[in-house]
Amino acid sequence: MNDLTGFQRDLLYTIAGLDEPHGLALKDELEEYYGKEVHHGRLYPNLDTLVDKGLVEKEAMDRRTNLYTVTARGRRELEARREWEDQFMGEMALSG
Template sequence: MEDLTGFQRDLLYVVAGLEEPHGLAVKDELEEYYEKDVHHGRLYPNLDTLVEKGLLEKRAKDLRTNAYSLTGRAKREIGARREWESSYLEDGTCRS
């Protein structure tokens, strides 16, 4: 996961947290978190990159909509990332 941008990591976390996530649902979640617009030109190329890297699976939900899901590799990498992050935190807070 070290080769991903922060935005790409955020995409993985949002896909992990949504049921039947599709592009617009992911976009809505990120816009709420970032408190600003996420443009299609940023969202979809990054989702495609995650598919190409083997971290997301993409399937047609209907004629206009794709649904995304984490691969087993993505789940393992998210777990490893969380362990790494928690090694720097105690009880969800910073050590210093």
Template sequence: MYDLTAFQRDLLYVVAGLDEPHGLAIKEELEDYYEKEVHHGRLYPNLDTIVEKGLIDKGQLDRRTNVYSLTQRGQRELEARNDWENQYAAELFD
């Protein structure tokens, strides 16, 4: 996961946290977090990048809607990231 941008990492976390993550739902979650608009030209190429890296899968919900899911590799990467963050910051949140 070290080679992901912060935005791509955020995408991975959002995909992992939503029940049925599709582009618009992911976009809305990120806009709530960033408190600004996330453009399609930024969102979809970055989703495609993390699909290519094998961290999420991309499927079709219907003819117009792609749905994303976390792969086992993506799950392992998120767990490793969480462990790494906790190594440095866990005591801040106790």
């Protein structure tokens, strides 16, 4: 996961957190988080990168819509990232 951009990491977390993570739902969630528009030209190439890295699977829901799901490898990467973050958040809580 250390080779992902921050946007790709946020995208992976968002996919993991939605019931039916398709492109427009992901776009809406990320726009709400970032407080600005996420263009298709940014969203879909980054989704493809996550698929290419084996972190996400893409499945056609219909002719226009793809459903994205986090793979087992993607879940392991998310868990490892969370453990890494918890090391520092725990230290922050102790020093705060």
